[in-house]
Amino acid sequence: MASRKQTKLLGRSAVSRRRFLAAAAAVSIVPRHVLGGPGRQPPSETLNVAGVGLGAIGSDNVKASAAENVVALCDVDSRMASVTFGRYPKAARYTDFRRMLDKQRDIDAVIVATPDHTHAVITAAAMRRGKHVYTQMPLAHSVWEARQLTELARQTGVATQMGNERYSAPTVRSVCEWIWAGCIGPVREVHCWTNRPQWPQGMNRPDGKPAVPSHFDWDLWLGPAADRPYHGEYHPYNWRGWRDFGTGALGAMGCHVMDGAFWALKLGQADAFSVEADSVGLTDASYAKASTVRYRFPARGDMPPVKLVWYDGGRRPPRPKEFPETREFLGSNGTIFVGEKGMLTFGALTAGTGPGQAGPRFIPESLRQSFEPPKATLPRIKAKDRWFGRHVQEWIAACKGGPAACSRFEIAGPLSEIVLLGNVALLSGKPIAWDRRTMKIAGQSAENGHLRRAYRDGWSL
Secondary structure (H helix, E strand, C coil), X not given: CCCHHHHHHHHHHHHHHHHXXXXXXXXXXXXXXXXXXXXXXXHHHCCEEEEECCCHHHHHHHHCCCCCEEEEEECCECCCCHHHHHHCCCCEEECCHHHHHHHCCCCCEEEECCCHHHHHHHHHHHHHCCCEEEECCCCCCCHHHHHHHHHHHHHHCCCEEECCHHHHCHHHHHHHHHHHCCCCCCEEEEEEEECCCCCCCCCXXXXXXXXXXXXXXXXXXXXXXXXXXXXXXXXXCHHHHECCCCCHHHHHHHHHHCHHHHHHCCHHHCCEEEEEEEEECCCCCECCCEEEEEEEEXXXXXXXXXXXXXXXXXXXXXXXXXXXXXXXXXCCEEEEEEECCCEEEEECCCCCCCCCCCCCEEECCHHHHHCCCCCCCCCCCCCCCCCXXXXXXXXXXXXXXXCCCCCXXXXXXXXXXXXXXXXXXXXXXXXXXXXXXXXXXXXXXXXHHHHCCCCCCCCCC
């Protein structure tokens, strides 16, 4: 059933079509830009899109929606946003997303690509106004926020998508189908790794009070985070390593790299699981320089219990003895499924390719000859731009009443919770037992404080 926002869009489309038919009866030649046709989209089917956060990722996300009508752009840093501002000269420009949402009522859909600590407040504000949302991963800064956004998406019925673009790639879908077909037998162990952080971690809070650049609104950038003096160590880019703003290497890459295991092994079905972690370089202000996080999930349906191990900061899983010495082992990001018959490995975000284009490969390689891939059961998404276009275009189709997007918040919320609970284990310094139904950590009330942060005055979800 279409949401109220989708119904409004469809109603506007019907009015536009009636006007078009009346005009067609009055003239013998109609301009092609009105008719649409190959390579063109009729105005009646066009969304009004707004972008909030226009750095590299946000700019690419907005660009992937360029076939729509980009009506509003918002960023607290006018210099960072200048390229995107120049690309869409007719779009209204804003610094405060709240003013944009209050003033510009024609917006149908919002792309959110700000630092992690402001994902939730912007996304929630858009959904409460009936706007469809595409929010970069991880969905939120805290477990509590991720759960609130998941529930709010259910209540509002808007079309949602989290920006873990590999979820739309054909490779991850093949991996799921192969695992479900028993290509390596029951899977009881998975290893996921990343070469991040590629930004500083393991630091203490910077000293000094540099002047705030004239092109930058520091107070709006802070959003719900605790007040502090501006410093160039926070913005741009390096916010990822600071605990108040980012979610570290695990938060930055977990929803990309772990998504294959989450989908193929149905980890979202686990109502309770445990997490433990060890790290080096963790400080009160910053995430660790390197960490290893171990998740243990119980049986899910006909799938056995499974251990998932995450590595970052230069740490890597051990090289399987069956892996050929003549072949390079492990890319910058990837996954190894360990089954009873052998292993299946594939990469993510490999340089020069779209998300998930590296692999999959069997260990030992002889398994490839003996395995006949099943027929595809998961839909493949086609788009000219394989990097962001596929994922954004699927969301846009959902905004227009099409099938729900693959990483809608119903799915992205539980995935984000799993990833962010790894940070909870890192910060608590001890194993945690998570109950998803009650949103509590068994027997450790103090650690429950890591599940939700306090907002500074004037900010709420």
